[in-house]
Every structure is written in C-alpha cells, then in structure tokens.
Amino acid sequence: MSQPEGLKRVFGIDLGTTYSVISYVDEHGKAVVVPNQESERITPSVVLFDGDAVIVGDTAKESAKVEPHRVVARVKQHMGDPNFVFEHEGKVYNAEDVSSFILRKVVGDAEVALGEPITDVVITCPAYFGTPEREATANAGRLAGLNVRAVLNEPTAAAIAYGLEQASDQTVLVYDLGGGTFDVTMIEINERLIRVVCTGGDHRLGGVLWDEAVVMYLAEQFREQTGEESDPLDDPEVLNDLTLQAERGKKTLTQREKAPFRVTHAGKQARVELDRAKFEEVTRHLLDRTIELTREMLEDARAKGSAAFDKIILVGGATRMPQVRDRIIAEFNVEPETYDPDEAVAKGAALYGLKESLQQGVQDILAEASESANGPADDHDRRPIELGDVPEEEVAEALDRLEKQLGFTLTGPVRELVGTKIVNVLSKSLGVVALDDKRKEVVVYLLPRNTEVPFERSTDFGTDADDQIAVDIRVMSGERDSPEPTDCQEVGVATLNLPERLPAHSPIRVKFTITRDGRLNVTAVDLTAGGAIEVDFQTEAVMDSEAVEERSTALRLLTVS
Template sequence: MLLQLKEPNQASPKPTEIPLAIGIDLGTTHSLAAYKKGDENVRILTDTLSSIVSYKASTPIVGEQALSDLDDTPNQVITSIKRLMGKSVEDIKGTIEEHLYPLSKGTETNKNEALTLLIKDQPMTPFEVSADILKELKKQAEDTLGESVTQAVITVPAYFDDAARTATKNAARLAGLEILRLVNEPTAAALAYGLDQGSEGLYAVFDLGGGTFDFSLLNLQKGVFQVLASNGDAHLGGDDFDQALLKHLAPQAMDLRHALQIIKNAKEDLSAKDETHFTLGNQNYTLSRQEFEALIQPLVERALNVCRETLSYSNIDLKDIQGVVMVGGSTRIPLVRQEVEKLFKQRPVTNTNPLTIVAQGAALQAHALTYGSDTLLMDVTPLSLGLEIMGGMVDPLIERNAPLPTRKAKDFTTYKDGQTGLLLHIVQGERDMAKDCRSLGQFKLTGIPPMVAGAARIQVTFQVDSDGLLTVSAREETTGISQHIEVKPSYGLEEDQMRKMIMASLENAQGDVNSRLLAESKVEANRFLESLLPALATDRSLLSDNEYEDILTHLDALDASLKTEDREAILQASKALEIATQPFAERRMGHSIKKALEGKALSAVEKAL
C-alpha cells in the first residue's frame, strides 16, 4: 500500500476532479439544460430556450429575441432545425421544409448528400445551427453553476436514425461538449418520472413535441428501466399542427416562417382560451378551439394509431398499463389529453412538467455516468436484423425490440459442392424477403475449404452495442478464418420508413409467407437438380433408353415450372421427377456398394462392419 505524504502546513492534495456533466433536451421548439449534484434534486439550469437562431448580427442570437429579426431578414432566422438533422435534399422533397429554409444551391446537385443551408451567402449545415443552440445552453449553464461545463447527455427522438444521431454528436463537439451518451427522449422522461415518483410497473410514454412523436412502453422495476417497445412518427408534432392551420387559413402566405410563428402563438393561446384573435398579413382572424381541434383531429389520430400499433405487436393489454406519462409541449393541447385518456381508459399523468421532464432525465443519466448509480437503462432495437439466405429469403438473427446491448450467433453452411466463399448480405426490416427490407451492407468470407454442400460450418455473429452500432462477424470453424464488418443499423433510415416497414410486415404477412414458401420450393428443386444432373452424366449406363427419356421429360417439366411463380406446379413437378428417378437412385446405391466390395474377402468385409 502506498501512502501519500505532505509537508506540515501544506494543503491536502485534491482528489481527481470529475468533469461537470449536464443533461440537455435539444428540442425542435424549445431546449433546456439540467444538472444533478450528489443527493440533491435535479436543478434546471437554463430558461426554456426557444430553438431559434438569428444570423443577422455578426454573432448568432439564440432564443426568443431572435424572432425580432423575422420581419426584415427572414432568411437569416432558422427555426425547428432539429427536423433537418441528418436529412438530405431528397428527404425533404415535397414537404413544407423544402420551402421554409434557404437551401444552398450546391446541395441540389447531389440530392443524397446531407443538405446545406445558405445564410448570408455562406453555406451552413443543420448541425452547425444546432451547435449554436448548444453553445447558448452551455453558456447559460456555466453562468448558473459558476463552473466550466465540458460533458453532457443529450436526448434524441427514439427513432432518430444514425445520420441524425451523428449530426447531433457533431453539433455537441462543435459546441465544446463531449457526449457521454445519446438517450432516447421517452426513456429519459420515464427515468425522471420513475425516480421522482418511485413508480414501478408497466408505463407508456406519450412524447409529442414540436417536430416528432415517440411512443414507448417501459417496465420500471427496482431501478431498472427497460424499454419493451418503441414506435414513432418522424413528421408529427406541433409544427405539423401549425402547418395544418396555415394551410386552412392562409395557404398563399408569402413569408411562411413569419406566418407560422403567428399561427404557433395562436395555437398556444387556445390551450387556455376558447377563442383567439390574430392578424396574418392584412387579414384579421378569429379562431375558436373547436375549429382548431377539428383541423388537427386527423393528426392526433395518427399519433393514436402509432400507440395502437405498438400495443398490438407487443401483445400488451391496456389494463396492464399503470400510467401514461405525457411528454412534450404539444401534450398540453386539451384535445391531445382527451384523446389519450379515451384510448388508454385512464387519465394521463400530467403532474409533471412536459417541457422539463426530458432534460431532468438526461441530467439523472449524466450523473449516473459520472458518479455511478443503482439505476439501469435498457433500450431496444427498433427493427429486426438478419441475413439474406438462398432464394432471397431473410433469416433474422436479432428480432425487433430486442434489449440493448445484444448478441446472437447462428451457424450457416455452404449451398454447393466445393464452395470456397460465402457472401453475407445484412438487412434490416420485418419482411420475409430481402428485397423488401433495407440493405445495410455486405462482405465476403473467403478461404472456406472445398467440401460437399452442407459440410462447412460458418458461425455468423450479430452484436449491437448500447449506442446502436452493429458488428457482424463470420468464422469458418475448421480453419478459423474470419471476417467482420461494422454497420449502422439505422443509417439513413427515417422514422417514417421504420413505421412503414413495420406496417408493411403486418399488412403483407400472408403475402410474405407465400413468397417465402415459393422461394423455399425453388431452392429445394434447384438443389435436387444440382445433384441429379451430375449423377446422370456419370451413371447414364444404369438406365434404359426409355427410362432416360422419361427422366429427361420430367426434368424439362420441372425446369419449366421453375420459371413460373406457381408453387404447386413446382412441388408437383419435383415429386414426379423424384418418383421417376427412384429406381435410378436405388441402382446407383447398389452399384456403389458393389464397387466398394470388389476384390475384398468376406472376412475383411465382416470385420469392417
């Protein structure tokens, strides 16, 4: 044991200082920072900061004061930037965002590249705008704490894809923050609610913010926060309510962002009033809550459908849900609360602040990651991960909603005699056929020793870590030869795409089964042909001319059926060929045994047996 010595009157050396880490809710409409110290309660460090940035001045202005520049320099004021994180020009094509933002012309030449804004003739990416919001949050937090802030846990929508998550990480790095963890917003909210209320059991989190909607089912049990299922909608939030109102009231509004800001204020008034008055352009408007609710009812129904889908595929009964935690500013809309109560047959949890609960959860996780904690967060994979196998079918290794981190290994083999390589095609989705899933990547394992089909043993391992990074490895057991690839399971995948994939799997379930059965019948038929044709070439002498011609006739019939999509015809042709070749197979076996015994004494044979 080593003892640390000090001179008399010398101050005791300080223990290694732990960097100060805060929790940040980087929202579409509002952003917030919070901090937990020791056993103290979580402390909100900043005002609720409007996620608006003005670039009119030489330095960016962030927050409500940036709105004053909307009148004279609308193209230098950026709102709701979160909806553009990780997006390409192609992603926003046909949406109102295509007209809301000053897009760089250079971006349009390659529609699959991350989009770039043009502000004061300078290109700027969405993550740079988000970085300016984070810088302001960091500054306000440091002013409140009187210390430097260097680390943070930042929350993101549950279905944010890898491109958006990477953009969030880049924004934090640019703002001088090291990200300890990206935590899904519903999970952070459940963490804050569960620890604050001491709640246990099955809870739903209904997270309707300014730009996105997330719905998660979590089991809270003795400090373990386990996500059971997650679902969402990429383009469903307060911004969409605003756009629906604008389209109804003033579809020809020239300055969209200025008009949308006025609409947003009117919408917020209606959460407390039955009627509101405002001016748009030169026109005065009066809007009642009843009119507003009629306009947004289809959008609210979309959110409820996401909840129904999630409950359905999770096999969770409404009566088992202990409570529905409401998160996000848009859950303050009376209609939203009424419809949630009607669906879940219970009054939603509204004794928490929907604007601060996510930041509080992020702060709790930041504290846990820096100082340690008895709590454990367990998130899930949004979609299944698997391999394409013969016939274009998918063999899933990691199922949708598997808890993270997770690891699964499975043995595969070769399809043909003498096969020395194996191409691994990794896909994501819920459909039975690879062509209907999203391709994530592929790599080839070479150097497999030549063997008969089915003799080789190749172990394929899928591993997804807590950050959602997928690693796939393949190892040939006899030689030890291995290869691996790292892929991002959600890269380039929009939340809408995820939802569509899940819904498509439900809607096309029977069609997928039929496609898989057809593919399987073709694989088996081709395997039969690949073994039969070399046998005919080798042992033609074992057949009479009539027998040989009969087999060729059945071969032609099977070959013709394989060019169709008629599974029954393929099965019938395969069966007929199998019957026709049965005598041939028996003679080949007898011939092989006779050949093996030639020149051997009976005693030697008996001894061998």
C-alpha cells in the same frame, strides 16, 4: 459545488426539434434547469447565420419572419439524413453542424450562469431514432467540443425523472408529443429497475404539424375572404409570419376558446378567428395517428406478455393541448398525468449522467479496495465491476466516501438510482440483405424491434457463386419487419474480401452487437479461411471520428451567441 478528482458533473441536454433545455443535479440531489442568458428556461432550436456569427434562440426565431433564407429551424428532423444541407455565403452546413451550434448556445449560457466549464453531457433523442440519427446526435455533441457520455431515449429520460419521485412499483405509458417528434413507450418502474417494454412512434409527427395545419387553414380563409388567386404560402415571409402566429395561436387555444389571426399578402388583408372546435377538427388526423401508434405499441407489448399499465404520463410541450388529454381519456378510460412537459427529459438525462458518474466513482473505490486487499490487478483482469453483484453495504460505504469528497449529502432516491438498472429496447429491427431460394433480395433480420439492449446475435449465410471475391454486408433498418428492402432504410454497407477459389455457399457468419444506447457493431467472418471484418457502424450520413475532429476545428471559428 466542488467535484472530486475523477468525478465529473454530467449535464443532461434535451436537444429538441423546437426547443432545447440543459439541466444538472444540484447539491440537494435535485435535477434543475439552467436558464439561458435571456433568462428563459427553454431555448428555441433555431439558428440564424449572420456572417461569421451564428445566433441561436429567440432572435433567430424572430428573424425567420424577415430573413428566412438565413435561418434554420427544426433541424432535428434531418438528423442522419445525408441529403440535408444548408448553404450560407458559400459554406455548406449539415444537420450535425447546425445542431452543434444549438448545443454550443445552451452549454455556453449554462457555463456563464454556473461559472464552471461543461465538458461531459448526456444528450437525448427520440426512442424511434435509428442508428444513423443516434450517431449524428452524438457527433453534434462532439462537434460542439463535448464528451457525449450517452445518447439516451427521451421517454426513458422522462421515466427516470418521474420514477425518482415514486414510492411504488408501476408500469407507465410515456406519451411524449414534442415539437417535432412523437414517441409512446411502455416502461416498468420497479425498485432498482427501469425497464422499457416496448416503444413506438414517428420522429416526424409533432406539434409543428399542428402549426402547419393551422397555417393551411389560415391561407384557405384568406383566399375565401379576399378572392386573391395567388397563394400566400408561396411568399416565404408570409409563410414564416403565419407559422409564428400559428404557434402562438395554438398556445392561446390551450387557455381560451378562440384565437385571432391576421393574414397579409399581395396588398390584401384578412382577419381570421379560429375557435378550439375548428382547431381540433383541422388537426384531428394528427391526433388520430398518435392513438394509432399507441395501439400498435400496446399490441407489441401484449405479444411480450405485458398488456396492463397503471398510468399514462404526458411529456412534451404539445401535450398541453386539451384535445390530447380528452382523447386519451376517451380512448383508454384513464386520466393521464402531465409531468413537467418541457423539462422532464433534460432533468432525467442529468439524473442519468449523475448515476453514470457515481457508478464510476463507486467502481473506482471498490477496485481500489480490492487492490489494497489482493494486490494490483493485471490490465487483463481490470474490468468494470457490476454493482448488482456487490453487497449493498459495500456500495453504501463507497457512496459514503463519495459524499465526503463531494461535500454534500446524497439523498435516498439518488442512492437508489446508483444501483438502478436501466434497460432499453431497439426501436427498429436490424438485418442484412440476402438472396432467397428464388434469388430475390430479401431482408433477414438479426435483431428484431423491441429487443432489450445490449444484445448480440449471429446468423450464418453462404456466398452466392464460385470464386466470389467479396461479399457486401448491406445493413438495413425496418419498422415492421418487412422482408422487402424497399420498405427499409439502408444503414450502410461493409465489404468482406474473400480468398481465391472459394466455392459457392461457403459459410459467412454475420454478428450484430447493439450497445445499450443503440449503436451498432457488425462483424462478418469467412468461416472457411478465417478472414474477418469488424465495423462500429458508420453510414454515409454519419462522419467518422477523424472527420468530426477536422470539422469541429473549422466550426469553432464561428462565434455562437
């Protein structure tokens, strides 16, 4: 389908721990997934380094059995981690680099399938990702040569895809158990409003931990059967083979009561049969943790006055395990609905991208109509039009014009989505380190968890001593509002230089501004002399735009397939 000038098709990408998916909205207003060149709808998020070539997907995943030193898997769990590096033939790659290869693979395959270039994308991330992880995700897209229009929370994306098909208002819990992450989010879906109430989770709790529990069990059974003293898990090839077997066995146990395994190590072999009851026993502690996190989130929702929900929606491939459904029924007395586990997130991201693109198109048409009626606007007055303030008939007329430009009909649900407001919340509290009255370092929170975004808040502090030459604004992120810096993650540090001969306790105003997609801007002002700094927050884990550009040029010398 052709696109009018200035209205770009925006693709949605679920950049997953174990699998990645790309989607777009077709001429019928339906979000569809684009298969890869192997004709698979999901692509393993596994990268194999082979000289100057980079191979992503099934081949890389299989190669992990025999060449684990050349393969990177589950890189999403390291996003925003400054200490993660992968070395190959004298070159060092960080998590953003590796993720950019996965993005290049899914985007490149989609370009071949559709016969058109792809530039604009919405990439999803766990709701529980903080500032460093979100910035790293955006940078991975930029390294892949993409214009990242937004970094969208995975449960919110799933709710968009789900909500587009619903006729009634409702409050849903999105229980999202993916390959490497777990999120649970309460979301209100009303006419023209999708509002996140609360979110919780753990971005290191996912289906791969179920696989690891099976691997541990298999190794234990091997030692019992063979009497071998050496640990089969110390052999990288054996470990990778068992990991692949565990993933396959987990899927088998979703359909059948038993799954067979074979463990070969040190010239010995053991055959192990794992039944569903034993599988559920060795992984029960993981499922317990998801229920614990769900109850914590519900407590937070009650504190905000939202105790009740209508449905529980299961998203993420790991929710196919029968134990998940059974446990949710037992705990909450609600029959959960499985909603497009592998593809809902990517489809929701594509719908969100279409919404953003159409909104921009409508705003341009309205601005053009206003200038025709009132004359050209000054740059100072030219600002985005809030569609909620525009009469519905004017928005409808603008959408009619866009329909003619697009050459296809915008369905009723898509039209409604254009005017739908989407409200997200902060997954972690954000604050700064200060000294209390006992001169002990404590974290003072400016933005609490589950605050609706965008949002901004200012707090006044004082300098510590006479003639202080600077103050360091240490930005911290915390999960449970602990005042202890050791319980928090440092997002980064900004330094405000001070004028000479400033007395102690001179006021410093710190303002945090969080954008709708979770990016942080920090402003600090010396209220005595007027000095100020403003930082779109960078951390040691995240590259600035100049570094991204430089790195992108170097990475493009590698062939990705």
